[in-house]
Amino acid sequence: MSLALKDTVSHCYGDYLTWHDDSRYELIDGAAYLMAPAPDVAHQDVAGEIYFQIRQALKGKSCRAFIAPIDVRLPKYAESDDQIDTVVQPDVLVVCDSDKIDRRGIRGAPDWVVEVLSPSTAGHDQIKKRRLYERHGVREYWLVHPVDRVLTVYRLQGDEYGKPEIYELKGETVVGILPEMVIRWDELAARLPTDY
Template identity: 45%
Template sequence: MEITSLDQLDPNATYSYADYLKWRIDERIELIKGKIFKMSPAPATRHQLHVGEIYRRLSNHLYRNSCKVFISPFDVRLTPLKKSDSSKIYTVVQPDICVVCNPAKIDSKGCIGAPDLIVEVLSPGNTDKEMKEKFEIYEENGVKEYWLVEPDHHIVLVYKLNETGKFIGLKPFTESEILTSEVVEGFEVLVKDIFDV
């Protein structure tokens, strides 16, 4: 039976990336540890402006670079680093923006493995998911740097993976500060410029 609606799926079941590829569902979804998470149908204008500005700046900075920047929708398939059998994929997410510096991770379906940098712009419908579920999976899958952009307060929260595989939060970057990245060498942006679009 062809799956064309979320109503046809069991919300308590565990699904894999192989299942995900067979579905013909119009709604945007992500799989997190085999569970279905419905994404907001269309992000608000403000959300898209912030995503677009960060993407534009990263893309310009990485022009002709081995690191590549991608914007949602773009499938990122993750398997935990500490799992012995990673042949089955149960997590497929679509971050707002991701930077991948290892070309071997990029294929025709998106990215397999952790991007080096993930940027998520918070909005009322996604805050809980980004702050808890995605934080945990990005950490356990080895994302080196994770930015949470908070439009209501005009701040960016930056988490960097330490040598023990745990995210360490830096102090919030406010509008008057320059945001830099350890994984995207030489990149910097005045936080105010992200929000003044």
């Protein structure tokens, strides 16, 4: 299932800021994608646990962790904020360059992005957003599959993501760009529902 488009008009962040309805959107190359309704409990548990572990591990360090919703503006060149046509809200992200952080969120590529897959967003996250994050230089991109209990990891090698690494959600996984950071899965995996 793919996410619904708002319309066929090209939009920018200036437009996005004027939308006052209760729906949330992401912009990718000017196309406004309606975000899925509130995720299920497993999705939120996974995102919250990853954020919690990384936030604790980053205490006293220069990198900062964030959890959705937060706007990540991805300019193509040096355009003004209002003209940026790509704004996403990753589930969890880490930014190590404090100059990218401002009152509106993040401007520029995060260092690490985690998307927790839901049935309604899986294709969007695995294809469209993977290509987007690769193009903008996100150094490491994780896709967590709560139903299958699988983690797919993409790491930037030059200008492209290398072959993905696949892990089970058990034991621990090292964050490649922050090797002192690990995500511990066992307690979280034990909480995940088995009746999908």
